[in-house]
Amino acid sequence: MLELGLLLFPNLTQLDLTGPFDVLARLPDSRVHLVWKSTEVVTSDRGLALTPTTSFAECPPLDVVLVPGGFGVQELLLDAETLAFLRRQAASAQWVTAVCTGSLVLGAAGLLDGFQATTHWAYTELLTLFGAIATPGRVVVDRNRITGGGVTAGIDAALVIAAALFDERVAKEIQLNIEYAPEPPFRCGHPDTADADVLRDVRAALAPLIAERRAIVTRAAANVPAG
Numbered sequence: 525m526l527e528l529g530l531l532l533f534p535n536l537t538q539l540d541l542t543g544p545f546d547v548l549a550r551l552p553d554s555r556v557h558l559v560w561k562s563t564e565v566v567t568s569d570r571g572l573a574l575t576p577t578t579s580f581a582e583c584p585p586l587d588v589v590l591v592p593g594g595f596g597v598q599e600l601l602l603d604a605e606t607l608a609f610l611r612r613q614a615a616s617a618q619w620v621t622a623v624c625t626g627s628l629v630l631g632a633a634g635l636l637d638g639f640q641a642t643t644h645w646a647y648t649e650l651l652t653l654f655g656a657i658a659t660p661g662r663v664v665v666d667r668n669r670i671t672g673g674g675v676t677a678g679i680d681a682a683l684v685i686a687a688a689l690f691d692e693r694v695a696k697e698i699q700l701n702i703e704y705a706p707e708p709p710f711r712c713g714h715p716d717t718a719d720a721d722v723l724r725d726v727r728a729a730l731a732p733l734i735a736e737r738r739a740i741v742t743r744a745a746a747n748v749p750a751g
Contacts, residue, residue, distance in 0.1 A: 526554040526689060529586040529613065531626070532576045533560055533596050533606070538568040540592030540623045540678050547682035548588070550698045551689065559583050561605065569595040580609045587618045588685060592678065593625030593644065598737065600629045601744040607633040611749075619685060621670040623678035628737070630671070631656055632744040640666040644674035645715055646730050650738060653745040676713075679704055 528548050530541055541558075549556045560566060560576040567573055578584075589610060600606050610633040614620045622630045627643035630636050631654030640659040641651050651658040657666075663681045664671050670688070672681030683704070687695035711717045718726075 526551065526587045527557065527584050528554055528588040528590070529557045529559045529583060530590045531560070531592065531606070531610075531629075532558040532566050532574055533594075533600060534566050535569045535596030535599075536566075536592050536594035537624060537675055538570065538572045538574065538594075539675050540594060540626060541574070543676065543678040544590055544592075544623060544682035544685075546702060547679060547686060547698055548590075550701065551686055551694070554689075557583060557586070559609075580605070583609075583613070585616055586613045588689070589613045589617045589620050590682075590685075591622040591626035591629045593623060593628070593675075597625045597628055598740050601632045601740050602747070610635065617668075619668050619670055619688060621672075621681060621685060623672040623681055624674045625737075627651060627656075627671045628654070628741060628744075630669075632741075632748065634748045636669065636671075637748070639669045640664050641669060641671040642673050643671065646674075646727075646734055647737060650741045653741050654748060676706075 530545060545556060558577045562579050563576045565573050565575050614635050620635055624644045625647055627641050628650060631651055637655035640657045642659050642661045642664040643651060648658045648660055662673050662677050663684050670681055670684055672678050683695045683699055686698055712719060712722055715723055
């Protein structure tokens with residue numbers, strides 16, 4: 525039985541979690557845990573209530589660790605208990621993974637130093653402060669690290685994880701079952717294809733959050749254990 529753990533924390537982006545969950549929960553001979561400090565209800569950054577299934581203390585050794593992103597990342601970057609949990613689980617996990625700004629949390633735990641990794645397009649360069657090799661992309665695989673880009677890329681990352689755990693056939697069957705065949709109504713989901721004026725306005729709206737996260741990432745990077 526494979527044990528898969530998805531970190532669930534206050535103010536996360538629910539699709540970072542629920543997209544991968546829906547893929548990974550379909551894997552054979554596997555059990556998916558939603559892990560947090562306690563099993564009390566957690567609320568996402570858009571107000572969706574989610575319930576952890578296990579606590580840090582009760583969580584079994586995990587074969588896959590997955591960290592989603594969201595506004596709550598700012599707190600996690602400096603949360604010694606969470607970072608220690610991730611380091612402990614990552615030491616024996618087959619795959620250490622993240623979606624969106626969850627990659628920054630892996631970095632703060634010292635788990636991306638020297639690894640190629642990606643995150644949401646607005647924050648990719650912040651990965652370098654943790655010693656990661658910032659690599660833009662929908663999904664980036666480097667040894668046993670799998671990181672996904674922003675939010676919806678979590679589904680892609682989870683399918684890559686499924687193929688890594690089993691094989692492409694298993695991943696393809698899941699993809700077909702969930703009818704994952706994206707055809708977005710607008711070619712505006714990435715800076716490379718977005719309209720210039722849309723990109724300008726979104727960058728301007730994100731600027732305060734980018735600055736806030738850069739400041740916190742700088743503090744978190746100074747706390748990463750050596751070696």
